[in-house]
Amino acid sequence: MKILLLGSKGMLGSDCKKVLGQQFEVIAPDKKELDIVSWDRVTERLQHYKPNIIVNCAAFTDVDGSEKESFLVRKVNVEGPRNLAQGSARFNCKLVHISSDYVFGGRKTVPQPYFEDDSMDPISAYGTSKMQSEIAVKENAPDYIIIRTGWLYGSEGGNFIKSLLANALRTRKKQSLKVVNDQYGSPTWTYRLAHQIGELIKNGARGTYHATSEGYCSRYEFARHILEKLKIKVNLEPCSLEDLSQPARRPVNCILENRLLKKQGLSIMPDWKEDVDIFLDYYGEKLLKEAKARNS
Ligand SMILES: NC(=O)c1ccc[n+]([C@@H]2O[C@H](COP(=O)([O-])OP(=O)(O)OC[C@H]3O[C@@H](n4cnc5c(N)ncnc54)[C@H](OP(=O)(O)O)[C@@H]3O)[C@@H](O)[C@H]2O)c1
Known part of the structure; x- marks a missing residue:
């Protein structure tokens, strides 16, 4: 094939x-x-x-x-x-x-x-x-x-985990990092x-x-999970999508049900936390190094 x-x-x-x-x-x-x-x-x-x-x-x-x-x-x-x-x-x-x-x-x-x-x-x-x-x-x-x-x-290309780490490493003690807590996926x-x-x-x-991982979270919960897993201490401040005034509107609810995959017995998607943990065990160090290099 x-x-x-x-x-x-x-x-x-x-x-x-x-x-x-x-x-x-x-x-x-x-x-x-x-x-x-x-x-x-x-x-x-x-x-x-x-x-x-x-x-x-x-x-x-x-x-x-x-x-x-x-x-x-x-x-x-x-x-x-x-x-x-x-x-x-x-x-x-x-x-x-x-x-x-x-x-x-x-x-x-x-x-x-x-x-x-x-x-x-x-x-x-x-x-x-x-x-x-x-x-x-x-x-x-x-x-x-x-x-x-x-x-x-993923390990290649830009994504939420990479920009979170770069921002977290830039954020000083006493400062806080704003993360959206009203968008779910x-x-x-x-x-x-x-x-x-x-x-x-x-x-x-x-x-x-x-085809998405099982379970859902807000961006804020996603960020908190990543930082806790990598033992990075930063104050996170929940904010709303509106607070960020981004040029494009984003859907609040991005939760997709893999109904057809499951119905046909084809789903291999685990809970989101399970995969984030495996990913960070594997790539966490490398991503932190990259984030430091990006900030210097
Ligand atoms: N990222 C997300 O969170 C997300 C969420 C939902 C759905 N998706 C969808 O998932 C797919 C993959 O996303 P991704 O985040 O992996 O994308 P990505 O990292 O931005 O990569 C897109 C790729 O498309 C190539 N490309 C752009 N224009 C092209 C053209 N005219 N001809 C041939 N190749 C072209 C780019 O090449 P160059 O680098 O050379 O420009 C790049 O290799 C997309 O369909 C996206 O809409 C992504």
Whole structure:
């Protein structure tokens, strides 16, 4: 089975390259070699590689930047997946596409989760582009898996854990670090998600799946767990999403239920704390060193 992996230099893509590479033949061209925005390049490369499956981890992922970069977001997050979907139809392969919890407005009362068949109602430019990416995939790819996930962290790329550590090390005694306590979700390790993607592929899955770790927490609880685990003493100050005045609105409730994965007996997702602990046991020292270097 030959997989064409896009976005392999990113946070999820780099773990997919590692994990899927152990089970399948994986070809992972970078953006320079295969820009998903170019239809001509997509078709030329599909003709050349002849993959059985395309796994698309490529995206424009800057949520705040998406508010002003509407042209680029549309190109990468909507036209790119549409090119891959039409390409998958033309070259007779399956498309696995990664989507986001931000396709939902997050207005459900916490802890009511979002299900795969809930209506999408995004409240940001990024969320809208991910919703449109799903529509483009469904309309054009005869055989697809859409995987909605959220609150990703991993060893590569920027994420909440890395910025928390850099901020925590910068925060002096007597000062406090503000962390949002009114946004809820399920922190999910990209390495685990890569394994989950492998399971879906091996089992010939089709359709739209939610795939996040089990359980949920607020950003504040997530931060407290990380700092306690790494024994970093910093005063955390709970604040609201509104206090931060970020350019993009964020959904309050990002909790996704992996209903279809469980129904089909395919879920390998553990409780979020279990994976965060394994991740920090493995990468904690390295991340702290990186955070110190970033601050110096
Ligand atoms: N991060 C999260 O918390 C989160 C949550 C929910 C869903 N997701 C979804 O999960 C997927 C992976 O996210 P991530 O955080 O791993 O992303 P990421 O670290 O930002 O990586 C994105 C990758 O896409 C590549 N890329 C961008 N534009 C491209 C183009 N035109 N052609 C080919 N490649 C292109 C980037 O290459 P360059 O580095 O060379 O630009 C990078 O390797 C995305 O679909 C994202 O929407 C992420």
